[in-house]
Amino acid sequence: MSQIGGGGFDPVDPGDTGNGNGGTAMATTFVQQGAAIDYTPGADTPAGTVVVQGDLVGVTRVDLKAGQLGALAAEGVFDFPKATGTGNGFTAGQLAYWDNTNDVATKTATGNKLIGKAVRAAAEADATVRIRLSQ
Known part of the structure; x- marks a missing residue:
């Protein structure tokens, strides 16, 4: 040996x-492909809600009932809300993070969780940015 x-x-x-x-x-x-992961919410959670679990960010695609097993999308392309105004635009391919305090996508990594990358540009005045989940 x-x-x-x-x-x-x-x-x-x-x-x-x-x-x-x-x-x-x-x-x-x-176990599975990983496009969706099991999730049991503590409260009723509407479709389109961003859920942060540690460093994992997922999105509900349907309404979920409190205490009932559901799923979070862990892959896919979603329109995320973002802040508007100076400095809040995105370029295609730019890393995007979830600001769980303000419930918006941001370019700021500090204190936020990685969502993925913008798949198209978003102007400063745009209220949303299209992001491909990739963590």
Whole structure:
């Protein structure tokens, strides 16, 4: 048995992942595509609501009832509300973040959660910006 990097990896044993436990690592199991993820809201949540869970941002596509299992869109292209005025325009391809305090998309990373990228430009006067979810 040869050791590479002190991790105990055995290149002869295809089951050895180098984690030091002799090839008994738990396999990763595919669960779903990930376009939507399970979500049970604590309160009734209307369609189009942006939901932040840690660093994950999702969007409800239908009304969800409190305490009932539903789903959040974790992929797709959505029109997000944004602030208007000087400095609030977006260019196509620009990173977009969710400001959970003001409930708007923003270009400001500090204190906000990554949503994805703008898929088309939005002028400063526009009330929405079209964003592709990609976290």
